[in-house]
Amino acid sequence: MARTMPAVDVVFVGVGFTAAIIARELKDASVRMVGLERGRARDTVPDFQSPAMHDELGYAVRHGLMQDVARETVTVRNRPDEVALPMRQLGSFLPGTDLGGAGVHWNGQTFRFQESDFVLRSHHEQRYGRGAVPEELSIRDWGITYADLEPHYDRFEYLLGVCGYAGNVQGNIRPGGNVFEAPRSRDYPNPPTRPAYLGAIFAKAAMDLGYSPFQVPSANLTRGYTNPEGVRLEPCMVCGYCERFGCEHFAKSSPQTTLWPVLRQQQNFELRTGAHVLKVNLTADRRRATGVTYIDVATGEEVEQPAELVVLSAFAFHNARLMLLSGIGTPYDPRTGQGNVGRNYCYQTMSSVSLFFDEDVNLNQFMGAGALGTVIDDYAGDNFDHTGLGFVGGAYIAAYTTGARPIEFHPVPPGTPRWGATWKQAVARHYNHTGGLQCHGQSNATRTNYVDLDPTYRDAYGQPLLRITFDFPQNDLRMSHYVTERAVEIARRMGARQIVANPRTAPWSVVPYQTTHNTGGAIMGTDPRETAVNRFGQSWDTPNVFVTGSTLFPQNATYNPTDTVGALAYWTAAAIRDRYLRSAGPLVPT
Amino acid sequence: MRRAWFAAALAALAAGAALAQTASGPAGGSASARAAPDAERGRRIVENGTSSGAVPCAQCHGVDGSGVGSDAFPRIDGQPAFYIFKQLNDYASGARDNPIMGPIAQSLSETERQDLAAYFGSLPFVASPPPTSDPQLSRTGRVIATMGIPERGVQGCVNCHGPDGAGIAPATPRLAGQWASYTRAQLDAFRQGTRNNDVAAVMRDLSRRMNEGDMAAASAYFEAQRPGRAP
Numbered sequence: 001m002a003r004t005m006p007a008v009d010v011v012f013v014g015v016g017f018t019a020a021i022i023a024r025e026l027k028d029a030s031v032r033m034v035g036l037e038r039g040r041a042r043d044t045v046p047d048f049q050s051p052a053m054h055d056e057l058g059y060a061v062r063h064g065l066m067q068d069v070a071r072e073t074v075t076v077r078n079r080p081d082e083v084a085l086p087m088r089q090l091g092s093f094l095p096g097t098d099l100g101g102a103g104v105h106w107n108g109q110t111f112r113f114q115e116s117d118f119v120l121r122s123h124h125e126q127r128y129g130r131g132a133v134p135e136e137l138s139i140r141d142w143g144i145t146y147a148d149l150e151p152h153y154d155r156f157e158y159l160l161g162v163c164g165y166a167g168n169v170q171g172n173i174r175p176g177g178n179v180f181e182a183p184r185s186r187d188y189p190n191p192p193t194r195p196a197y198l199g200a201i202f203a204k205a206a207m208d209l210g211y212s213p214f215q216v217p218s219a220n221l222t223r224g225y226t227n228p229e230g231v232r233l234e235p236c237m238v239c240g241y242c243e244r245f246g247c248e249h250f251a252k253s254s255p256q257t258t259l260w261p262v263l264r265q266q267q268n269f270e271l272r273t274g275a276h277v278l279k280v281n282l283t284a285d286r287r288r289a290t291g292v293t294y295i296d297v298a299t300g301e302e303v304e305q306p307a308e309l310v311v312l313s314a315f316a317f318h319n320a321r322l323m324l325l326s327g328i329g330t331p332y333d334p335r336t337g338q339g340n341v342g343r344n345y346c347y348q349t350m351s352s353v354s355l356f357f358d359e360d361v362n363l364n365q366f367m368g369a370g371a372l373g374t375v376i377d378d379y380a381g382d383n384f385d386h387t388g389l390g391f392v393g394g395a396y397i398a399a400y401t402t403g404a405r406p407i408e409f410h411p412v413p414p415g416t417p418r419w420g421a422t423w424k425q426a427v428a429r430h431y432n433h434t435g436g437l438q439c440h441g442q443s444n445a446t447r448t449n450y451v452d453l454d455p456t457y458r459d460a461y462g463q464p465l466l467r468i469t470f471d472f473p474q475n476d477l478r479m480s481h482y483v484t485e486r487a488v489e490i491a492r493r494m495g496a497r498q499i500v501a502n503p504r505t506a507p508w509s510v511v512p513y514q515t516t517h518n519t520g521g522a523i524m525g526t527d528p529r530e531t532a533v534n535r536f537g538q539s540w541d542t543p544n545v546f547v548t549g550s551t552l553f554p555q556n557a558t559y560n561p562t563d564t565v566g567a568l569a570y571w572t573a574a575a576i577r578d579r580y581l582r583s584a585g586p587l588v589p590t
Numbered sequence: 591m592r593r594a595w596f597a598a599a600l601a602a603l604a605a606g607a608a609l610a611q612t613a614s615g616p617a618g619g620s621a622s623a624r625a626a627p628d629a630e631r632g633r634r635i636v637e638n639g640t641s642s643g644a645v646p647c648a649q650c651h652g653v654d655g656s657g658v659g660s661d662a663f664p665r666i667d668g669q670p671a672f673y674i675f676k677q678l679n680d681y682a683s684g685a686r687d688n689p690i691m692g693p694i695a696q697s698l699s700e701t702e703r704q705d706l707a708a709y710f711g712s713l714p715f716v717a718s719p720p721p722t723s724d725p726q727l728s729r730t731g732r733v734i735a736t737m738g739i740p741e742r743g744v745q746g747c748v749n750c751h752g753p754d755g756a757g758i759a760p761a762t763p764r765l766a767g768q769w770a771s772y773t774r775a776q777l778d779a780f781r782q783g784t785r786n787n788d789v790a791a792v793m794r795d796l797s798r799r800m801n802e803g804d805m806a807a808a809s810a811y812f813e814a815q816r817p818g819r820a821p
């Protein structure tokens with residue numbers, strides 16, 4: 001028999017960026033909120049302090065800050081006719097756990113999506129004709145526009161203190177910034193990073209070839225900054241321990257460094273850690289959520305938390321899984337094409353080029369930061385004419401200098417023995433003289449890439465695992481090939497002695513690491529049969545459930561997701577505060 | 591305009607890379623035309639001064655950098671070469687304003703500053719018995735050093751200055767074993783902005799959020815630490 005807690009108005013399932021943002025936006029609303037986080041509480045002090053934090057083995061290799069797959073994992077396969085197997089070690093993606101979620105160990109590369117990304121299908125049909133979108137793709141419009149989201153991007157970027165040089169302020173194109181970007185209402189709050197050496201030679205080569213390089217918008221701060229919440233961040237020390245690590249310097253924007261100091265004092269918000277949510281409880285007709293049931297991880301006890309409103313803020317595919325486990329909406333079936341939960345699972349189409357330089361080119365990449373990079377957007381999204389190319393979508397090409405840490409960074413040219421004296425000599429020869437270009441590509445939806453509940457495997461609490469069925473669409477492989485070739489041309493211009501292209505190939509595999517940019521599963525849109533939530537992130541079927549995060553993306557754009565995840569959280573928060581709390585019910589009529 | 595900015599950044603970086611190399615000793619062939627720094631020439635200046643008027647450093651810092659037994663002069667043994675070089679440049683340019691070191695640094699050529707940095711940068715921290723410090727003060731200092739003062743957003747010092755304050759080459763100085771009175775005076779100087787040569791104003795910002803007691807405790811704590819020289 002589950003223990004029952006006093007009822008609250010709002011319950012959050014998972015406390016990362018999105019929950020923290022919405023809870024903060026409701027600070028003046030007369031609601032009582034509780035945030036349920038499966039992991040533990042943690043903060044810059046004492047949890048992320050150096051030298052303990054600079055433990056590459058513990059955090060980068062052994063994934064000290066990430067989800068424990070012995071407790072809960074996913075099963076994976078490439079096609080619906082295969083049998084999925086559990087992912088027993090983390091690899092391709094690294095979901096977070098504990099307070100702050102993946103927002104603690106992310107890199108901080110903070111890009112907005114393009115105007116066309118939000119109207120992807122209609123944009124392509126308008127520009128290239130009705131047949132232009134390949135048959136295999138089930139890409140869609142979002143049901144919101146860039147203009148809807150712009151003020152919320154702005155809020156999120158000022159919360160984080162993003163550092164960059166704007167390329168388009170209210171339509172004024174400014175060379176030196178991203179000249180392809182959608183108009184922003186004002187400048188970034190902080191000045192851009194200074195290019196690392198690799199970035200500087202990349203910029204020079206790119207300009208020689210007629211491209212427009214700029215510094216990656218960075219949530220690793222270039223100076224001390226007090227955000228609009230009154231929370232203070234410090235400048236980045238370029239220590240090279242960013243992605244997969246917490247920041248000891250208050251210099252990487254995370255829920256802890258941007259919101260937690262004020263949220264923890266907020267009277268109407270309670271954080272409850274060690275609370276692993278099993279499901280959302282529904283009325284018999286499934287039209288209303290009555291709260292959630294969670295396991296108190298410390299005691300193993302089942303606890304019921306009644307609530308008027310449930311916000312699923314548990315990260316991309318976890319949100320979709322919770323909906324499926326709870327019976328919210330209808331599971332998607334790729335054979336019939338019916339169902340609205342589980343659709344359009346997407347990822348990121350990554351490829352790279354390795355540049356082996358002569359020994360007099362010292363890259364010193366150990367001085368790095370997660371978002372320290374120089375990039376061109378000329379081949380992102382639909383920034384270039386796709387006529388006759390045979391694919392839609394694109395990728396940005398970036399030269400990142402994120403740390404070159406000793407255990408994992410030892411590039412050697414192909415053909416080098418994998419161990420022994422020759423390998424060691426090659427590592428010493430190439431360590432400081434090898435850089436990489438990254439092609440960070442769009443991921444388009446197909447009818448056979450989706451998530452559902454696994455029929456066989458269960459987690460530590462006895463619940464079915466989420467099953468991911470995913471492979472790269474032919475369209476995306478063609479795109480990746482094309483952009484990788486452009487990156488090779490830039491690499492040549494940079495004067496590398498040897499260039500090795502690593503284009504994206506199918507099938508998708510759970511190793512090696514690609515990105516933690518998993519998207520879709522409970523996508524937003526205008527059609528209740530084909531989308532799980534309306535344009536505000538509100539469930540069509542159970543209107544007192546809202547969903548946050550990249551779960552909502554109908555497909556993934558060229559860029560890293562979190563700027564859009566944060567903007568959507570502010571957008572949803574405004575809808576809840578200004579509309580839903582005044583008159584509970586569907587915000588979009590069905 | 592932006593092209594020029596990238597070009598300037600490129601040039602600065604190329605120079606920076608060369609410096610980092612000289613600072614950390616031989617590190618592969620450098621594209622820079624500058625002659626390699628010579629620690630031996632540096633030692634001669636330390637002992638004899640220069641014809642253009644630089645007083646022998648040894649008078650105040652000792653031949654081995656460990657000082658002359660007076661807390662009027664900072665210890666510079668065990669400091670990273672690049673840090674020494676940067677301080678000499680900053681004294682010379684006035685970015686770090688000091689009536690004693692300013693004229694001395696100005697009378698040194700860039701090559702001489704590099705040679706001196708190479709010399710001091712190659713020296714170990716000279717063993718000396720740690721002072722007996724007030725245990726209460728040391729405890730407070732240890733907390734500040736390792737965990738900072740989170741409620742005021744002060745990072746733990748060791749995050750930048752290395753475990754026990756051993757320093758982290760190239761740019762972050764050793765604090766361990768330094769005279770508490772000197773450390774204290776520098777923290778005050780940062781707080782008042784009279785020392786303002788810290789990149790990104792890290793020390794100025796942080797010291798403004800420390801009070802007298804915090805500064806005294808951190809200074810006393812570091813004076814008593816004896817880690818080896820940072821790699």
Ligand SMILES: Cc1cc2nc3c(=O)[nH]c(=O)nc-3n(C[C@H](O)[C@H](O)[C@H](O)COP(=O)(O)OP(=O)(O)OC[C@H]3O[C@@H](n4cnc5c(N)ncnc54)[C@H](O)[C@@H]3O)c2cc1C
Nearest residue numbers: 014016017018038097101102103107108109277549560562
């Ligand atoms: C290594 C890495 C690098 C990245 N770099 C970038 C980057 O440079 N740029 C970018 O844009 N994005 C990046 N990301 C992605 C970014 O971290 C995420 O987009 C962002 O953190 C998502 O925020 P969220 O609030 O949706 O989810 P999360 O931050 O994952 O928070 C979800 C929380 O929910 C909790 N939770 C999950 N299930 C349950 C349950 N059943 N019960 C209770 N609690 C639960 C989790 O423990 C977690 O704390 C990166 C991610 C990783 C892992």
